[in-house]
Amino acid sequence: MLTFLGISMIACFMYFIMSKRLSALIALILIPLLFATIASILGQHIEGLSHIHLDSLGEMTLDGIKKLAPTGVMLLFAIMYFALMIDAGLFDPSVKWILRKVKGDPLKITLGTVFLTLTVSLDGDGSTTYMICVAAMLPLFKRLGMNPLIMTCLMLLSSGVMNLTPWGGPTARAASALQVDPSEIFVPMIVPMIITIGWLFFLAYLYGSYERRRLGVIELDISHGDNISVSKDPEAQRPHLRWFNAILTIILMASLIKGFLPMPVLFMMAFCIAMLVNYPxxxxxxxRIALHADSALAVVGLIFAAGIFTGILSGTGMVDAMSKEFVAIIPHSLGPFSAPITAIMSMPLTFFMSNDAFYYGMLPILAEAANHYGISSVEMARASIIGQPVHLLSPLVPSTYLLCGLAGIEFADHQRFTLKWAVLTSFVLMGSALVLGMFPLFAA
Incomplete structure (x- = not known):
């Protein structure tokens, strides 16, 4: 009965958010509370549910929220910190420098496209990234007659890799769904991400070389780059503090990797220092806080709502019951391969369903089943984020429509052109993670 209720709850959750009848925030709160109430009522008559009581719901939900509180705090201050750095104009020189360097060489333009997207993607907002990068690079692609599908392909793949940062979305969802520390997922994945970024530069080199042979090198006036600004508010720019902001950001990144302090504390400290120095x-x-409160609230609210979902899923015993049934039906020989199977499954599953449905609906079951074979939850969380470059091609991702609209191309053309490279990029990320031991190919 617990297995049936758990599957029904997840199916109900996935139906309502994929059909857009409920937002993920509302569904994460109301649906588990509804099913926990049903389970407590049935528990008066069914022995297998007798341990579930209405007066225990509060404890379950609070336990889930408490476990995710550090993740919510980290996301809040990470989003605010990078928004502050963009407002202050930290990344403006990088954009202008790239445009001056690429000029009329197709090879430099494709390499610059990847570099620019990787830089701007640090804030974790795909829509902002595309607006800035397309505004900077599209005039160059048009002037030289380069294929704009190359531009959108490289931008999407670069954004997909950088989306693995804890403040980008999927890592935070995986951490909250499995109640693990986001830094334990992200920090070990930095080297596989760097290797994958190297692959993206290689792909950009291949396309750039092809376009250079086809079109040649043209001397261009790239003065339009002087009008490109990452910061949307000229009054908020602080060019005289650019070096200070750059050093602060480098120290923050190094501290995150070294783990001197918990990630939420580091971002809180960095945000306060940046705010006091830039806007005393x-x-x-x-x-500044009011301007970015809406984007921060949307993400953080989702994390705390997920605490109710995961708290009830584990507190009622649903996830344990479902995992046992899952382990029972899969061939025993495939169980030790749960991590790479999850990594491969994350590509089509996150393509055909939202990240919320996959991470909150399916990942807890997969992870609990993998635990029976000695694969830890944090290893399964790392495996689950492998498919993100493919996920961004999904028709369920609004920012990809924005990318295609800004570039003036058809969504279907973009999908056909990019899909093979998105799959290959995910496999490069997975191969790097397997070789470096971020999750096991086979659990002995």
């Missing part, structure tokens, strides 16, 4: 007046601080 109180009214400016309030304005």
């Amino acid at each position: 007046e109180l009214h400016l601080q309030k304005k």
Whole structure:
């Protein structure tokens, strides 16, 4: 009965968010509470559910929220910190430098496209990344007659890799779904990400060389780059503090990798220092926070709502019951390969369903089943984020429509052109993670 209720709850959750009848935030809160109430009522008559009581729901939900509180705090201050750095104009020189360097060489333009997207993607917002990068690079592609599908392909793949940062989305979802520390997922994956970024530069080199042979090198006026600014508010720019902001960001990144302090604390400290130095007046601080509160609230609210979902899923015993049934039906010989199987499955599953449905609906079951074979939850979380380059091609991702619209190309053409490279990029990421031992190919 627990297995039936758990599967029904997940199916109900996935149906409502994929059919857009409920937002993920509302569904994560109401649906588990509804099914936990049903389980407590049935528990008065069914022995297998007798341990579930209405007065225990509060404890279950609070336990889930408490476990995800550090993740929510980290995301809040990470989003605010990078938004602050963009407002202050930290990344503006990088954009202008890239445009000056690429000029009319197709090879430099494709390499610059990857470099620019990787830089701007640090804030974790795909829509902002595409708006800035397309505005900077599309005039060059058009002037030289280069294929704009190459541009959108490289931008999407670069954004897909950088989306693995804890403040990007999928890593935070995997961490909250499995109640593990996001830094334990992300920090070991940095080297596989760097290797994958190297592959993206190689892909850009191949396409750039092809376009150079086809079109040649043209001397261009790239003065349009002087008008490109990552910061949307000229009054918020702090060019005289650019070196300070750059050093602070480098120290923050190094501290995250070294783990000197918990990730939430590091981002809280960095945000406070950046705010005091860049905007010492109180009214400016309030304005900066208010401008970015909506994007931060949307993400953080989702994390705390997920605490209710995961708290009830584990507190009622549903996830244990479902995992035992799952282990019973899969061939025993495939069980030790749960991590790479999950990595491969994440490509089609996150393509055909939302990240919320996959990470909150399916990953806890897969992870609990893998635990029976000695594969830890954090290893399964790392495996689950492998398919993100493919996920961004999904028709369920709004930012990809924005990318195609800005570039003036058809969504279907973009999918056909990019899909093979997205799959290959995911396999490069998976192969790197397997070789470096981020998750096991086979659990002995």
